[in-house]
Amino acid sequence: xxENEEKVCPKWPECGCSYQGxxxxxxxxxxxxxxxxxxxxxxxxxxxxSGEKFHEPAxxxxxxxxxxxxxxxxxxxxxxxYTANIVNRHIQQRTAALYAKNPKATAKRRERMDxxxxxEDNKSLQRAMMxxxxxxxxxxxxxxxxxxxxxxxxSIVEDYSQGQERRKMLERIGKTLEILFSYFMDEQNPDFxxxxxxxxxxxxxxxxxxxxxxxxxxxxxxxxxxxxINDVTAQINRLQRLAGDVAKGDLNEGDAELxxxxxxxxxxxxxxxxxxxxxxIFDFPxxxxxxxxxxxxxxxxxxxxxxxxxxxxxxxxxxxxVYGYDVSKKAIRYDMKGVAEDRKMYSDVTEFDEHQDTRTxxxxxxxxxxxxxxxxxxxxxxxxxxxxxPIAPPMKLETFWxxxxxxxxxxxxxxxxxPVSDVGLIAPMQAEYNRARQGLREHRRANRPKYAxxxxxLEDEDRxxxxxxxxxxxxxxxxxxxxxxxxxVLQPVPMIGIDPNLYEVKTIxxxxxxxxxxxxxxxxxxxxxxxxxxxxxxxxxxxxxGANVDELDSFMTEIARLSGQILLQEMSIxxxxxxxxxxxxxxxxxxxxxxxxxxxxxxxGSTGKPNRAAELANxxxxxxxxLQMPGIDPVWLVKEVLKRMDDKLDIDRAINDGMLSIAAQxxxxxxxxxxxxxxxxxxxxxxxxxxxxxxxLPDPRQPEGSTAPMGANNV
Numbered sequence: 001x002x003e004n005e006e007k008v009c010p011k012w013p014e015c016g017c018s019y020q021g022x023x024x025x026x027x028x029x030x031x032x033x034x035x036x037x038x039x040x041x042x043x044x045x046x047x048x049x050s051g052e053k054f055h056e057p058a059x060x061x062x063x064x065x066x067x068x069x070x071x072x073x074x075x076x077x078x079x080x081x082y083t084a085n086i087v088n089r090h091i092q093q094r095t096a097a098l099y100a101k102n103p104k105a106t107a108k109r110r111e112r113m114d115x116x117x118x119x120e121d122n123k124s125l126q127r128a129m130m131x132x133x134x135x136x137x138x139x140x141x142x143x144x145x146x147x148x149x150x151x152x153x154x155s156i157v158e159d160y161s162q163g164q165e166r167r168k169m170l171e172r173i174g175k176t177l178e179i180l181f182s183y184f185m186d187e188q189n190p191d192f193x194x195x196x197x198x199x200x201x202x203x204x205x206x207x208x209x210x211x212x213x214x215x216x217x218x219x220x221x222x223x224x225x226x227x228x229i230n231d232v233t234a235q236i237n238r239l240q241r242l243a244g245d246v247a248k249g250d251l252n253e254g255d256a257e258l259x260x261x262x263x264x265x266x267x268x269x270x271x272x273x274x275x276x277x278x279x280x281i282f283d284f285p286x287x288x289x290x291x292x293x294x295x296x297x298x299x300x301x302x303x304x305x306x307x308x309x310x311x312x313x314x315x316x317x318x319x320x321x322v323y324g325y326d327v328s329k330k331a332i333r334y335d336m337k338g339v340a341e342d343r344k345m346y347s348d349v350t351e352f353d354e355h356q357d358t359r360t361x362x363x364x365x366x367x368x369x370x371x372x373x374x375x376x377x378x379x380x381x382x383x384x385x386x387x388x389x390p391i392a393p394p395m396k397l398e399t400f401w402x403x404x405x406x407x408x409x410x411x412x413x414x415x416x417x418x419p420v421s422d423v424g425l426i427a428p429m430q431a432e433y434n435r436a437r438q439g440l441r442e443h444r445r446a447n448r449p450k451y452a453x454x455x456x457x458l459e460d461e462d463r464x465x466x467x468x469x470x471x472x473x474x475x476x477x478x479x480x481x482x483x484x485x486x487x488x489v490l491q492p493v494p495m496i497g498i499d500p501n502l503y504e505v506k507t508i509x510x511x512x513x514x515x516x517x518x519x520x521x522x523x524x525x526x527x528x529x530x531x532x533x534x535x536x537x538x539x540x541x542x543x544x545x546g547a548n549v550d551e552l553d554s555f556m557t558e559i560a561r562l563s564g565q566i567l568l569q570e571m572s573i574x575x576x577x578x579x580x581x582x583x584x585x586x587x588x589x590x591x592x593x594x595x596x597x598x599x600x601x602x603x604x605g606s607t608g609k610p611n612r613a614a615e616l617a618n619x620x621x622x623x624x625x626x627l628q629m630p631g632i633d634p635v636w637l638v639k640e641v642l643k644r645m646d647d648k649l650d651i652d653r654a655i656n657d658g659m660l661s662i663a664a665q666x667x668x669x670x671x672x673x674x675x676x677x678x679x680x681x682x683x684x685x686x687x688x689x690x691x692x693x694x695x696x697l698p699d700p701r702q703p704e705g706s707t708a709p710m711g712a713n714n715v
Contacts, residue, residue, distance in 0.1 A: 052291050091201055094200075110599065128160075180576065180579060278570075285312075316331070316512070369403075425516055
């Protein structure tokens, strides 16, 4: 087996190097990967590339849909021809309707029977409490005739107390999870709402979108471009790589990177405090960057898939900073479009242009999650070895995959895994609309005024005068004889009138309504349909929108559940209290037990813009009945009303369980103002108050002797 003499740090990882590189200048032999390991690398790369080739038609269709959404026409249409981009209009409107605001996560405890003795009947609990209280008043009953009854009642009370304590503890853990999830959503860069709206826009455009959940640890560099938390981790990683290059002698005096190293050192040394953070992160890869096993039968949830891969294009420096692997002379280079610059291995190349375009000279890196083996492989196209040793995924998730997929138009097809997008559905109507408008433009141009004359009748000077004359001009034509009429020389060419039926587009919008549920009025145009027809079409559109909102909320719920599992695994109690506050509760038993009892759920409809008018109308109808029903929680009712009004009031801070209602307080103050004293006597009991309840007090605004009731609001 061949050996290469290279300078490798022998104390890694104790020395603190971010990569197993050549930082300390110590010489030791490094063996080439074994033959079996090289075969495994080749096998992993082979199946990923095979899957990528299998899905190539779908990836090409995604690119065509993106071009159509951007340009408003396909490649067969000239940019000089008429184009009205109704596809992009549909995308913007649908995105705004589906994702109006960030979701609100609520932690719900799984439904369980938490009591082993108590039958969860309030009457039996009340009898048990009364029995325990009576036995305690008599004395110690353990040796008396009441012992069996006391023991049973005591066990019921203790079982109830223990079950309630368990529930309260889980509820506090759930509240802590809600705070953490909301905090890390706000900490994303760019913010979560911006990226989530882009995800929804991507799904409408290409048919699918992906989210990858990860956890950024202190001093750990993530390979994803969009997944990061703002801190100095990336700077420190780059600093260590440059220092390693200096130690190896790869940087010489006068090199630009040497000056960069000096400036970075000065910048970090001038900082009073370097912020290094860790926490939950969300990455939103491109739809063709996630390669799914061709054996998968369903994209949502990756049903039937044995592996999935995340493809990333990184520079050789980034690969070294993230994985600690030097690919400068090994990997195949690509440009940003995924086209290989050279298919051969770079083992015979000694130098590369360090100043070339950053969109070229990239390395194709795959993170492969293999479910049968339970391992995560990290490979680069052209490298004979793994970039990092194959290990189990750093986060133990119940789905195994850290990647989730969102789709809106998923359908059943034996050979096509990726669903058609809204853009693909509207594409024929977009092309027909452009053709209709282009035909109308050409017809108008053809109908511009024109005249005919006999050949040779007009000289060039006469034609120029007729074509380019100023206003109110007097033209002297050589072709006209004295007394001859102009109509004898020039004759207007008759024009064919424009038939609007040939270029009408209403039927195109009818087809769009049938295909994606968007009617002409939603595009900003004025439809000639009746109010009833428009109302029916809008109802159908809202039904279609409701299905997409349900898909989005289900997807967000899945993100929240996996996020909760990651937080429970990775966050320490000190980190949790630093974010959520000193009163935060965090589990002291295994994460699996917590995952079985708590999960985060996104409130239904919280991401989409509600149909406020319809919801308020329904609320107005049902509110009088709710106010008359006994047992309705007023706090719950207020929260529901404010939620439908989309109000920003903090109802939790406004509620005080020990305070009377404002109307009751005003009633008491009014009575005291006229010298009436309100006391809690048996006569004030609800059963003795009569039909008017606490408003038995005389109304000072009524004449003396009047029997008219005050009423609830007459204060």
